[in-house]
Amino acid sequence: MRNPVCLLALAGFTTQSLGQQQQQPLYATAKPNVVFILTDDQDAQLGSLDYMPYVKKHLLDKGTHYRSHYCTTSVCCPSRVTLWTGKLAHNTNVTDVNPPHGGYPKFISQGLNDNYLPVWLQEAGYNTYYTGKLFNVHTVDNYNAPFPAGFTGNDFLLDPFTYDYLNSTFQRDRDPPQSYEGEYSTDVLAQKAYRLLDEAVAAQKPFFLTVAPIAPHCNVFMNGTGLDANPKFSFSAPIPAKRHEHLFSDIKVPRTPSFNPETPSGANWIKTLKRQNDTNVEYNDHFYRQRLRALQAVDELVDGLFTRLKEYDILDNTYVVYSSDNGYHIGQHRLQPGKSCGYEEDINVPLIVRGPNVAQDVSTDIVTTHTDLAPTFLDLLGIPLREDFDGDPIPFTENQIKEAHDERQEHVTVEYWGYAAGEGIYDFDLSAYNNTYKALRIRGSEYNLYYSVWCNNEHELYDMTSDPHQLHNLLSTSGLPNATSYIILNVDLSKVVQRLDSLLLVLKTCKGQVCVKPWDALHPRGEVTTLKDALDVRYDYYYEVEQTTRVQFNECARGYFLDAEGPQFVQGAEYEVLRDGLPCSIWDLRSPAAPQQTPNRVTLNPLLRIDWPDELSMHLLTTPLLYRILSFQATPQYTKTVGIVLSVLFTIVMVVHMVMDEFLLHAVTFGTAVYLIATRTLKIIPREIPDVEDRKRIQNVALFGCASFIFGYLVWLVDEWVCQSLIGARHAVGLPVAFLLELHGWWHVFTAIGGYIAVAIIDLITSGELQRDSVAQLAWPLPTVARLLGPAGGEMKRE
Incomplete structure (x- = not known):
């Protein structure tokens, strides 16, 4: 020794x-x-x-x-x-x-x-x-x-x-x-x-x-x-x-x-x-x-x-x-x-x-x-x-x-082209073995894997925690006992392979920081940085239905030729826009693996990125309400000044948000507007509604409106968090049940209820037209219309 x-x-x-x-x-x-x-x-x-x-x-x-x-x-x-x-x-x-x-x-x-x-x-x-x-x-x-x-x-x-x-x-x-x-x-x-x-x-x-x-x-x-x-x-x-x-x-x-x-x-x-x-x-x-x-x-x-x-x-x-x-x-x-x-x-x-x-x-x-x-x-x-x-x-x-x-990062990109050369006296015939392959080595705190695709399109996967010497190929065509039921991180092997292959698809042509952070190409929001993150059930639909392009070779070439390399991962501009700008509920409109299928839609990118329906509506609701409540009982000059200032601020906020895709200014100004509306309204209600019982009923309705508004935003957060799972569930159950799982729509419903109540209360207390039953004026449109058309409709009088 x-x-x-x-x-x-x-x-x-x-x-x-x-x-x-x-x-x-x-x-x-x-x-x-x-x-x-x-x-x-x-x-x-x-x-x-x-x-x-x-x-x-x-x-x-x-x-x-x-x-x-x-x-x-x-x-x-x-x-x-x-x-x-x-x-x-x-x-x-x-x-x-x-x-x-x-x-x-x-x-x-x-x-x-x-x-x-x-x-x-x-x-x-x-x-x-x-x-x-x-x-x-x-x-x-x-x-x-x-x-x-x-x-x-x-x-x-x-x-x-x-x-x-x-x-x-x-x-x-x-x-x-x-x-x-x-x-x-x-x-x-x-x-x-x-x-x-x-x-x-x-x-x-x-x-x-x-x-x-x-x-x-x-x-x-x-x-x-x-x-x-x-x-x-x-x-x-x-x-x-x-x-x-x-x-x-x-x-x-x-x-x-x-x-x-x-x-x-x-x-x-x-x-x-x-x-x-x-x-x-x-x-x-x-x-x-x-x-x-x-x-x-x-x-x-x-x-x-x-x-x-x-x-x-x-x-x-x-x-x-x-x-x-x-x-x-x-x-x-x-x-x-x-x-x-x-x-x-x-x-x-x-x-x-x-x-x-x-x-x-x-x-x-x-x-x-x-x-x-x-x-x-x-x-x-x-x-x-x-x-x-x-x-x-x-x-x-x-x-x-x-x-x-x-x-x-936990991954290693491995690639090779051409023949393998033996260096001992017992060599093999070089003309017999083309050694071209792509591979991925990935080491996390809870997993240790090697995945490869050869130029003849054979696959290898080794769980190197239990098989450190790479003897038992879980993807062998000859089949291994229990391979089909093999579990990694409590996930079926097929789902693990979907993620690994998609990651390798990105890495085989990556450049620059995409090679360092390849998951960002698949999940542009940055919420996925590891294989464990990608194995979350909410991404099952994406990998099973949307990201279906797989690593494969067209031929065993001696060098690097794109024609021989098979399908390439393409992260098109439209895909980035859809992921960054549109609600999760409509992510499944496009497949990131094939953005070239509808190139005409790329012209919509500027509109898609800023998400007009959601974000403009938020300020279009709060700005008029804020103007109404701040100018209540104010002098004409003050009223004009408030109107000009709010109009300018609204324009600045929306232009900055649209051009820069900036979220913080948008969120802070919206939150500030909601806070000012709420505090100002709560100060005005006691002064304008002297009747204690009537005031209490209006305050209860206001609290209900606030709760509905807040609940709507909680629904939105849940929709963001379990988006991919909801997409898969909606496709699985179909209509009409799928309608109930469209949380993005329910967010609009509940926030609309809260917004309607806010509009009605502010209109009520600033119009000076308080009636005997003021709460009745806050009723939903259809019941109110029914009552106005009914026998009791003509009996409503002003105080």
Whole structure:
């Protein structure tokens, strides 16, 4: 077994032997620095961090470990472009490691070389340095066509020698490439990292240094050329430094339930894989040990960087971030060594942050992704965020982390295009398996799910609370016991799938903040922020009848082509208007999934948004009443002044409300008007109605009117709260019972009763025409008409 004490001793000796550092002048900048260590293919699920004692000492024990950090495309180049741009792969359109859909040439052709993190950092006054792997197909032939923008100093690894541990080629600044054949790649990189750190400190400016070793990626070396004159490559297990070859001789791949399972798991081509034999398993154990051994030089590199940061006395003003481009599987689901799948081993990656104000010795399960890293770096350094980011800054203080448990998004967008490449000697036929899929990883306080749709339109759903190793697909076409009756959050599985699929439909084409808050696209009022919120019964009708567009593919394409991607979520302007402006009771007039069906109605948007029937009527009722009651027994001049002031105020309030869709001014002025009418009326009644009994009866009627008015607004609140449930219920029961469930209509009925009584009372006490039975004048119109037409009608006299 491993011995951390021995590892520390060996690593310490090696770090010292890599070169003695001369004492340098100490300095500190006002702005913080960043050292970003980015490994290649390092797993979070297979325990690799457990074998890195210096990472534990300097980072895990002194920083925050984000255990639920995910890449969004589990392969090198697309993941790295996402990391550096803060955008998902469907927004960068860098979706592969090689041209025509990926690699450095695609990064350049997409115009990203002038629009990614190093450039933004330089624009903000930072010096930027980089050594190691940048992108795939960044080669000895195209390294200067053009040079990567945004770096003060660099020393890049170049293809086709990037992954050759004993024959690497680096290219420094604008110099020609230089071969380091026979030297160990990570050790060469360490020396270059230390040199760049020296340069950064000497410049006495805030800096951002990226160190990107290839470990624990497999070893790739050129094996001649093919018939097409292109180089041929061979894959093998990673190669460790000589000093680490003897370590971990008894370590094996963790034998989790998903490791080489007896029963096939997964979907699409994965469920067809044969179980690995003993020889294959032994090779995979060897591959795993080689990965751990290769990481030891990285561990020493980490220690060397911290040693130098301390020597320069800048550690306390430097953020050190450790992560990997993607995860890795070895034997899980019967897979050969590799990545590119959507399972937890491939998408869950390490993320550790140490620095000023960062919580120490803390592990958190808040959900973070590679799309969040670029925004996080800008946020940490006090640089304004960009509006087109698909991610959000990651919380790093203890208070921020606590708040994030309740407020932060719980979803991860996962996407992949093209073939999956095995990296061991027991490889599969690349031409047989297209690996294109869309997936959604969602982690809430009461649920933990993975949902995916493959390009052959097979579906997967795993409840990772009860099935953390993703062995039991609840949507398997072969059927699973109890799958149809499976319950999540006390909700039937079918309803959960409706919500998950709708969320994935939004995410697969999202841009900017829609990627951060996708539920807002489905529920524009903002009342739904989590899956749990969306599972409320009041939204059943929406997901069962209105939002019926589902995620599916038209074909299995190698790259990102909209024609192959199937239906897209469209949040049209009319849908936003209907949701924001019209009563809930008529939301079901339109389907948000297909706003293009009635484009002519978009011309009504300005009218729909301000909801004329409800909101204008409120002020049209109160303004004349307020005028009547305020001008009662007033002088002609005062009466005119009141009329002019109220007319101007009414016009201002309604124009502001219509133009700005502003609610607060509308609500406050309406409430103020109602208050003035009520208080003024209560003062006038005793003075104008001297008869005690008559006054008491009128006051009782007034109280009844107030109660009816208030009850009407309570009905409106209930209608807003259970709107979707009422829509479903009305459609279920049909007429005439559905009429009783139209609460929006009942709101108008009860408020109309209260409003009528208010009008009648004010008219009665301000007209000076009080009769013997004053309350009779407040009777409803039909009974009054009947009495006037009857025999007693002519007997009514004035006092």
